[in-house]
Amino acid sequence: MKLIFLGPPNSGKGTYAKRIAERTKTTYISSSGLFRDAADRGMEFGKKAMEYINLGRPVPNEMAIGVLIERLNQPDCANGFIFDTPYNADQAKEIDKNEKTKIDVAINVTVPEEILIRRGASRVACKKCGTTYNLLTVPPKKEGVCDKCDGELYQREDDKKEKIIIRLEEYRIRAGPLEEYYKNTNRLEEVKWDKELIPEGGTDVPIEDMIKQVMDILERLKSFQIK
Numbered sequence: 001m002k003l004i005f006l007g008p009p010n011s012g013k014g015t016y017a018k019r020i021a022e023r024t025k026t027t028y029i030s031s032s033g034l035f036r037d038a039a040d041r042g043m044e045f046g047k048k049a050m051e052y053i054n055l056g057r058p059v060p061n062e063m064a065i066g067v068l069i070e071r072l073n074q075p076d077c078a079n080g081f082i083f084d085t086p087y088n089a090d091q092a093k094e095i096d097k098n099e100k101t102k103i104d105v106a107i108n109v110t111v112p113e114e115i116l117i118r119r120g121a122s123r124v125a126c127k128k129c130g131t132t133y134n135l136l137t138v139p140p141k142k143e144g145v146c147d148k149c150d151g152e153l154y155q156r157e158d159d160k161k162e163k164i165i166i167r168l169e170e171y172r173i174r175a176g177p178l179e180e181y182y183k184n185t186n187r188l189e190e191v192k193w194d195k196e197l198i199p200e201g202g203t204d205v206p207i208e209d210m211i212k213q214v215m216d217i218l219e220r221l222k223s224f225q226i227k
């Protein structure tokens with residue numbers, strides 16, 4: 001089974017992708033992880049790609065596509081992989097050109113905007129050590145102070161409401177054509193952050209509920225054996 005995950009920032013798609021890869025004994029590949037590894041090994045293309053990633057910018061297709069396709073053709077991907085995630089429809093189309101890497105299904109994680117905003121608003125990070133806290137579910141012992149290092153807690157720029165709205169807008173512009181592409185080829189499936197699944201006083205749908213939604217889809221598609 002060859003799978004990709006789509007979803008806005010903070011939808012948890014990377015976490016779900018990793019967990020599903022463990023459950024299905026397939027290889028998990030993240031594009032940023034791929035470039036980070038290459039950069040750590042001192043490879044020039046990796047270092048160049050990280051310059052884009054660190055600025056929050058997309059790695060240009062002419063740099064990214066060759067590297068992605070080479071990675072997805074490695075032996076550990078032969079029994080299936082979970083890739084998180086093609087950046088645009090051009091990348092998706094290139095990956096589909098080869099039978100060995102052609103994607104079977106795209107799982108789209110949808111989260112209501114108000115929930116993403118609430119999650120951001122409840123999250124604070126330590127200025128010194130970077131540890132994050134959720135004020136509703138895992139608050140620090142002392143208000144405004146890090147449990148680990150006594151550093152000051154603050155709300156990250158990316159977690160502010162205005163920033164979340166802008167990032168979602170950017171995401172929609174970028175991901176819209178990607179969703180269309182998989183939808184038009186009958187390969188788009190959806191898992192949802194239903195409000196009813198969020199426990200009282202919490203901000204997140206429990207991971208297990210989301211994993212179950214994905215596993216139900218995979219079972220329905222019956223394209224591989226679930227162990």
Ligand SMILES: [Zn+2]
Binds near residue numbers: 127129131146147148
């Ligand atoms: Zn700290």
